[in-house]
Amino acid sequence: MCAQRFVLKINLAPLASGLKGHARRDKMIAHRRKLSELQDKQDDENGDKYFIQQNAQDVVDFSSQVFPAYGDHAEAYSMRTYGKWWDQAPSGRKEIQGLNCNPVRSQDFVDVSFEHKVFPSKITLYEVYNPGALVRIWAKDLHSKWTLLYEVDVLETPPPAARKFSPPLNECPFQTSFIRLEFNHEHLESYYEIESIVLEGFTRQVANQKIHPFARKPIGEITRKVLNLNLAHLLSSSEYSSNTSSATNSSSEEDEDQELNAFETLPYEVVIKIFSYLDLKSLCRCCIVSKRFESVAKDLTLYSEVNLKSHWNLVNESALQCLALRCTRLQALDLSWCNSKSNFEIAFIKLISHCGVTLKILRLNSCKFITSHCLAEIADTCYQLEELSLRKILPPYKSLTGWHVLSELTALKYLDLYHVPINTLELMSFLPSLTKLEHLNLGSCAASRLTQLNMDIVAENLAKNNRNLRSIDMWRSHLSITSVGIKYLSRCNKLEEVDLGWAEIETLGDCIQELAKHCPKLKKIFVPAMRGLTDRDINALINNCPLLEQVDVLGIRNVSPEICFRLLTQCHNMRLFDVSYCDKITRAHVALWRVQFPHVSIKQCTYSRPDSIENFI
Numbered sequence: 120m121c122a123q124r125f126v127l128k129i130n131l132a133p134l135a136s137g138l139k140g141h142a143r144r145d146k147m148i149a150h151r152r153k154l155s156e157l158q159d160k161q162d163d164e165n166g167d168k169y170f171i172q173q174n175a176q177d178v179v180d181f182s183s184q185v186f187p188a189y190g191d192h193a194e195a196y197s198m199r200t201y202g203k204w205w206d207q208a209p210s211g212r213k214e215i216q217g218l219n220c221n222p223v224r225s226q227d228f229v230d231v232s233f234e235h236k237v238f239p240s241k242i243t244l245y246e247v248y249n250p251g252a253l254v255r256i257w258a259k260d261l262h263s264k265w266t267l268l269y270e271v272d273v274l275e276t277p278p279p280a281a282r283k284f285s286p287p288l289n290e291c292p293f294q295t296s297f298i299r300l301e302f303n304h305e306h307l308e309s310y311y312e313i314e315s316i317v318l319e320g321f322t323r324q325v326a327n328q329k330i331h332p333f334a335r336k337p338i339g340e341i342t343r344k345v346l347n348l349n350l351a352h353l354l355s356s357s358e359y360s361s362n363t364s365s366a367t368n369s370s371s372e373e374d375e376d377q378e379l380n381a382f383e384t385l386p387y388e389v390v391i392k393i394f395s396y397l398d399l400k401s402l403c404r405c406c407i408v409s410k411r412f413e414s415v416a417k418d419l420t421l422y423s424e425v426n427l428k429s430h431w432n433l434v435n436e437s438a439l440q441c442l443a444l445r446c447t448r449l450q451a452l453d454l455s456w457c458n459s460k461s462n463f464e465i466a467f468i469k470l471i472s473h474c475g476v477t478l479k480i481l482r483l484n485s486c487k488f489i490t491s492h493c494l495a496e497i498a499d500t501c502y503q504l505e506e507l508s509l510r511k512i513l514p515p516y517k518s519l520t521g522w523h524v525l526s527e528l529t530a531l532k533y534l535d536l537y538h539v540p541i542n543t544l545e546l547m548s549f550l551p552s553l554t555k556l557e558h559l560n561l562g563s564c565a566a567s568r569l570t571q572l573n574m575d576i577v578a579e580n581l582a583k584n585n586r587n588l589r590s591i592d593m594w595r596s597h598l599s600i601t602s603v604g605i606k607y608l609s610r611c612n613k614l615e616e617v618d619l620g621w622a623e624i625e626t627l628g629d630c631i632q633e634l635a636k637h638c639p640k641l642k643k644i645f646v647p648a649m650r651g652l653t654d655r656d657i658n659a660l661i662n663n664c665p666l667l668e669q670v671d672v673l674g675i676r677n678v679s680p681e682i683c684f685r686l687l688t689q690c691h692n693m694r695l696f697d698v699s700y701c702d703k704i705t706r707a708h709v710a711l712w713r714v715q716f717p718h719v720s721i722k723q724c725t726y727s728r729p730d731s732i733e734n735f736i
Contacts, residue, residue: 201304202308208642208643209642210592215452216453221429223271223272225301225302226302228456229302230299231298232296236295236322237319238291238295239258240288240319240321242269242288243317244300246313247281248311249312251276251307251311252307253269253271253301254271255267256268256270258295259297266292267289269287274303390415423449425442425446426452426453428484431455434454435459436463439469443470447473450480452474453482456484458488464488468496471497472496472500475501476501476503480505480506481508483508483512491520498524498528505533508534510535510538510539511538518541519540519541525549527552528549532555532557534560535558536564537563538563543577550577550584554587559588559592561596562594578600578605579607581608581611590643591614592616593622595620596622597623602630605619609630609634609637614641615641616641619649620645620646620648626651632656632659635662635664636659638663640666641667642692643667644660646671647672647675650676652672657672657678658682661685666692670686670696672701673701674700674701680703687716
């Protein structure tokens, strides 16, 4: 019997623009099903009975709206950052245990679900702007175990053109309807955008299934072992103790007769330094080499910083339980993307209870297991905590209670609540107590339909209680902030970084001028789509903020080329200047400035232009 072949396509426009109501969604689903029935009928008539083409279950618009046009599109799914500019800003954070992470780190991910489970044979990304960010593809099975289908060794930058990218896939031993895509865009010149994803596969495993020849090549031995590692198993101290004991006893007599090798004669401090360059999995493996290696690999100083983000697919509650035994001196922990089911919340609470006293940095980005109990344990235990990152810990349709306990974290200097649905009362229940706060990220918090966050009230409280603030991110605050709120922010005269992108302020007045006048240390100011911005505002920045490095005026119609030239001329520290979609700034202006100011990366996004469809068939 011939295996059925599916081509499943998901359009990512809903991720960028949101659903237009349940009525429209239901109508589109019904329309899609009708098209599917008509397609099946046509296939039967043509004799192609086992070939099926259909859209993914949750797709609203199943046709390609952007591709193959190349350019910046509101309909496409776009990443928040690009390049290394955000890392170089005052609010930039260094990777925890950076030397021990993957050579090509992942910055963002997208999970895609499909209606039917298939054995993947081909995955295609419709990249419409700045292609080349995809670094890994994972497939999840029925037991929530992940298999790596694709991974890059080095970052590459393809030509700036829309493309259908189908990377070579490793064979998947199971059917799946859930795919994770990981991205790194630090090497790209502007925002990475994708319009849709296509999955092709078979409902039954077929011997002659077409897989890219490269994918059939065996992966490296070290890579294969790493992919098969069970982190909880590795961290089990009891097993390593037994293995070490048996291995050591069997060869103890031989060891006594042998002379110490060169490595064993090294001072303990030197060996510790060498071991500090190993990642967590390598340290676990060292425990079975010898007693000396075991004692060094279990030294508490090696576990002062632990980054499990790159091992998100291996981390479970057992791994956290075993890790707690070695992390009594833990100062920095990154559990981002770790979302094992079952008792992960309980294991996390026990880990924090055991190791949180010394903790100063805690990153829990996209950790969906976080509850009010987790927040309470963090607040009760981590009294030395200086950095707390909770980016996207909740899906958009859920909320979290118990925020007031964060008022106990009085040592906090960095708080990241990007895309967390939190309302004004919840935020004000703890924010005034964080008097040492220097960096606050509230980007996209006001975009949630579940919460009402008034950024004017937030800015007023920051002006009263958080005068040490160095950076504030209010990206996509929409109508929740006005010129009044910006004037309140100007009272935080230590500000070095301000992001007010996509704030729908009807009347600016002189609020930007006040901000520039009272915040002379500004290094970065992003005000894209702030329609009321004029040359007077830019002039105020030039006259009062000589340290400016990054300026984004995307979509500002009234900014003239003369004021832009003056900014580039007088602000000698300028490194990034985005003038995309500024009506008065032509390509000729940008081309000339790039020659005159080669040390500045001047961005001007390309408008959509039709390309030959023949290039993408």
